[in-house]
Amino acid sequence: MKFVDSASIFVQAGDGGKGCVSFRREKFVPKGGPDGGDGGRGGHIWLRTNRQLTTLLDFKYKKKYLAVRGVHGQGARKTGKDGGDVTIDVPCGTIVRNAETNEIIADLTNVDQEILIARGGKGGRGNQHFATPTRQAPRYAEPGQKGEEFTLEMELKLMADVGLVGFPNAGKSTLISVISAAKPKIADYPFTTLVPNLGIVRYEEYKSFVMADIPGIIEGAAEGKGLGIQFLRHIERTKILAVLVSADSPDIAEEYRTLLGELGKFSTGLLDKPRIVVITKMDIAAEDLEIPVFEEGIKVLPISSVSGQGLKELKDELWKEVSARIRPDEPLEEGLE
Ligand SMILES: Nc1nc2c(ncn2[C@@H]2O[C@H](COP(=O)(O)OP(=O)(O)OP(=O)(O)O)[C@@H](O)[C@H]2O)c(=O)[nH]1
Ligand SMILES: [Mg+2]
Structure with missing residues (x-):
């Protein structure tokens, strides 16, 4: 167990789910209004300190962390479910950099500190939001936004008491x-x-x-x-x-x-x-x-x-x-x- 160890991982938050294009269908209402629901948010990726951990060794074996996409919106104004978040445990004393810019994005020194490291994409809005007086049957809905993705360089400076x-x-x-x-x-x-x-x-x-x-x-x-x-x-x-x-x-x-x-x-x-x-x-x-x-x-x-x-x-x-x-x-x- 060394004092300073390092690891590089790739994190990718989930994309947002697509908004839905749909129209109300009811008996005796031939042309219902737009009722396409919104897409769910993509899963976030979090880093959390865990005092039980003392090395970055786990990251030598698992280097990719992906959160899932939000579920697409559905008809009848049904919003898609958010993608589940992923939490990655790291030892206290982990310094995290953006590998591309070398900028320090987190200095995780405290017990049970938790930060959002990659934001999941927002879900797209369904067509129910796009009706206007002149355009009552919009055939348009937003796509979901992309989830953030980064390569992270992690360095551990263990702090002994x-x-x-x-x-x-x-x-x-x-x-x-x-x-x-x-x-x-x-x-x-x-x-x-x-x-x-x-x-x-x-x-x-x-x-x-x-x-x-x-x-x-x-x-x-x-x-x-x-x-x-x-x-x-x-x-x-x-x-x-x-x-x-x-x-x-x-x-x-x-x-x-x-x-x-x-x-x-x-x-x-x-x-x-x-x-x-x-x-x-x-x-x-x-x-x-x-x-x-x-x-x-x-x-x-x-x-x-x-x-x-x-x-x-x-x-x-x-x-x-x-x-x-x-x-x-x-x-x-x-x-x-
Ligand atoms: N009898 C006895 N021997 C001990 C005790 N503690 C350590 N030893 C012995 O002393 C020797 C050196 O122990 P280490 O723990 O390796 O000593 P260290 O201080 O870490 O040594 P370095 O790593 O070389 O600096 C070993 O043979 C141990 O078994 C003790 O409480 N009683
Ligand atoms: Mg010794």
């Missing part, structure tokens, strides 16, 4: 794999993670937040050592950082300082972000391990992804911090007050 940072092997990927459905590669060598992974962490009923696991950071990363810190830009927009240090680190406090140093060299903004410290692998911690006091006001949570120790407390704490920072324009999910 929590960014995990730590040395290689600190247990970042293991943590995301136990508290979310993400299944990143895990191994006992450094730089197992080469691209960021995202996981949705479910919290109680209806609540969730997105966690990002990025490649490990080492001393000198800011100067280009290791995988470099190019991936740090992906966590610049997270609400909070979780700094992971393994309980079997030779010097927990020193490792933490090194990490902060590298973050600060990349961007001081990262240091202004709220953070918590997570001491991982507590199941193999030395019995006499003393967890150092880091900084005033910075929470330290000991956990083990293997035994499950501290995971509930970690989720509680992350949720508390994330939910306190939900932007006013970020609609709350159902059940979240």
